[in-house]
Amino acid sequence: MESFFDSSQLQDSQAHKSEIIEKWASENDTSSLIRQHISLQQLHQNYAIKRPANQLETSKTNENYEFVLDIDVKKKNGRPLFQTHEKTIYAAEWLSTSFKRPDIVILKIDGIQARKEASFYLHLSHHPNIVHTFGFVLDSNCHHCQDSIMLLQEYASLGSLYELLQERNINFDEKILIEIFLQIIDAMIYLTKNNIVHGDLACRNILVFHFDTTNPKKTLVKLTDFGLSQYNQFDSCASNFAQSTSSIIPIRYAAPEIFVSSNTMSSYSEKSDIYSMGVLMWEAYSRGAIPWSNILDDQNVIRHVKNGNVLSRPPNCSEQYWTIILKTWS
Structure with missing residues (x-):
């Protein structure tokens, strides 16, 4: 990871660590890759890599805590709303407020990727279809939280789209589903404009x-969970960074190229997000059914997808929109 904070570029259009390329160019007077004449005067910073990397590094060391636990906000009594090995969501409430504020939760992220994920939440927070993050929460009583981050976020009282689909024992009108899809797509376009790949599109997120x-x-949905997200411009230049990202793959939503590459995380792209969007649409039409539920073994799912097989058309999906879904998988 260190090399990407001091990344440079020569006329061979490849990224290199500055001190390494300076040494090579001064001794050999050629590009280390294309072997053509090159000079140190042509050396310049590769800001496409340097700027996002610096932002991530800044987020590691200089959190600006907007809220203090048990002074500005507090966790509500009771069990967490959601909990996994690396994430916990607590119902929370404001303290010392004289005016109405939105309902909130505290998201606690653990592990070496916590600050990276937090930086995505904060960076993307202002889009109307991405969950809003108010800021960092400081727990002054926690003295062993170096690899933990707490964020204050808005609370979605209706839960996830997956939960809604499971709880409502009806087939949604297609117009409602299309409105939901359009809002998700709008959020994904925003990610693309910011050179970010989500990596885990599904109704649960x-x-x-x-x-x-x-x-x-009147329906409003918002994208969440950036645990597998990464900057798109790192994919071809920063395999070390990509490999440091969680290796968990949402197999039943993943594009075929994810299973082909030896460097899994570097295969994620805007195109793979589009593929996952198609699976999400299928899932919504299927009222939250598990993709490839007829295949129990994930390894068999991988083989099935790599062989070009696609999910079957849900009965309530019109021909017009099924054609669109198929295009996301082509």
């Missing part, structure tokens, strides 16, 4: 804030 069966425009 879509939060539902408003839902109206009679008026689709």
Whole structure:
């Protein structure tokens, strides 16, 4: 990772660590890759890598704690709303406030990737279809939390899209589903403009804030969970960074190229997100069904997808939108 904080570029268009390329160019007067004449005057910083890397490094050491636990906000009593090995979501409430504020949760992220994921939440927070993060929360009583981050976020009272699909024993009107898809796509376009790949699109990672069966425009969903996200421009230049990302693959939502590459994380791209978007749409039409539920073994799912097989059309999906879903897998 260290090399990407001091990355440079020569006329061979490849990224190199500055001190290494300076030494090579001064001794050999050629590019280390294309063997053509090159000079130190042509050396310049590779800002496509340097800027995002510096942002990540800054987020590691200079958190600006906007809130203090048990002074500004507190966890509500009871069990966490959600808990895995690396993430816990607590219901929370504001303290010392004289005016109405939005309902909130505290997201606690553990592990070496915590600050990276937190930086994505904060960077993308202002889009209307991405979960809003208010800022960092300081727990002054926790003296062993170096690899933990707490964020204050808005609370989605209706839970995830997956939960909504499972709980409502009805087939949603297609107009409602299309409105949901359009909002998710709008969020994904925003990620693309910021050179970010989500890497884990699924109904479980879509939060539902408003839902109206009679008026689709009153429905509001937001994208969440950036645990597998990464900067797209790192893919071809920074394999070390990519390999440091969690190696967990959402197999039943992943594009075929994810299973082909020896460097799994570097295979994630805008295209692989589009593929996963198609699976998400299939899942929503199928009322939260597990993709490839007829295949129990994930390894068999991988073989099936690599061989070019696709999911079957849900009965309630119109021909018009099924054609669109198929295009996401082509």
